[in-house]
Amino acid sequence: xxxxxxxxxxxxxxxxxxxxxxxxxxxxxxxxxxxxxxxxxxxxxxxxxxxxxxxxxxxxxxxxxxxxxxxxxxxxxxxxxxxxxxxxxxxxxxxxxxxxxxxxxxxxxxxx
Amino acid sequence: xxxxxxxxxxxxxxxxxxxxxxxxxxxxxxxxxxxxxxxxxxxxxxxxxxxxxxxxxxxxxxxxxxxxxxxxxxxxxxxxxxxxxxxxxxxxxxxxxxxxxxxxxxxxxxxxxxxxxxxxxxxxxxxxxxxxxxxxx
Numbered sequence: 001x002x003x004x005x006x007x008x009x010x011x012x013x014x015x016x017x018x019x020x021x022x023x024x025x026x027x028x029x030x031x032x033x034x035x036x037x038x039x040x041x042x043x044x045x046x047x048x049x050x051x052x053x054x055x056x057x058x059x060x061x062x063x064x065x066x067x068x069x070x071x072x073x074x075x076x077x078x079x080x081x082x083x084x085x086x087x088x089x090x091x092x093x094x095x096x097x098x099x100x101x102x103x104x105x106x107x108x109x110x111x112x
Numbered sequence: 113x114x115x116x117x118x119x120x121x122x123x124x125x126x127x128x129x130x131x132x133x134x135x136x137x138x139x140x141x142x143x144x145x146x147x148x149x150x151x152x153x154x155x156x157x158x159x160x161x162x163x164x165x166x167x168x169x170x171x172x173x174x175x176x177x178x179x180x181x182x183x184x185x186x187x188x189x190x191x192x193x194x195x196x197x198x199x200x201x202x203x204x205x206x207x208x209x210x211x212x213x214x215x216x217x218x219x220x221x222x223x224x225x226x227x228x229x230x231x232x233x234x235x236x237x238x239x240x241x242x243x244x245x246x247x248x249x
Contacts, residue, residue: 064163102204104123104162104172108163108164111164
């Protein structure tokens with residue numbers, strides 16, 4: 001399975017829009033270098049920022065339902081590495097979540 | 113000074129009669145206009161379940177307002193009033209004009225980029241078929 005995946009991943013790279021540096025599409029590969037043959041090469045699905053997909057220029061703190069997926073059950077704000085949100089949108093998102101918490105639209109912590 | 117936009121949300125006890133809430137909104141609006149602010153919008157969101165308990169209450173009455181003012185004094189006065197009025201248990205004022213400005217700017221950029229994109233790609237990709245590219249453009 002891993003042997004099958006590696007060539008498939010690299011195949012579309014040359015036909016892409018522009019010349020790319022070695023290493024194929026940035027999705028699955030670790031920055032450590034080319035994938036080792038055989039063991040330890042699994043393709044990780046690249047997470048994309050939900051707000052970038054929606055082309056959000058502004059995250060509204062009043063809409064708790066769009067902020068809710070980004071907090072844990074206990075009320076913690078999820079880190080970027082879990083949700084795949086880009087840096088800019090995470091910055092806006094935290095501000096929005098904190099505002100929503102202040103006006104009791106989102107919890108600070110889980111209820112007892 | 114340019115005009116600032118504020119969001120003002122306050123939460124009233126759910127057992128206050130509707131008339132009292134209306135009266136409260138009227139006084140707030142009156143104070144705001146007295147201080148030189150404009151009320152853009154007033155919205156009663158009504159009874160909503162809160163995310164956590166405040167004063168041992170689970171459910172409350174939300175009122176939402178958009179204000180425009182050129183100076184911040186009005187917010188100070190409104191918050192003081194909200195603090196002393198009995199039915200209000202929580203309030204939040206957020207200054208939003210800078211974020212809205214940023215939003216407008218980003219939107220503008222995106223539209224310009226979208227308008228420019230076809231021109232930029234066609235000469236490089238389809239140089240020999242120039243008449244085709246022009247036909248598309």
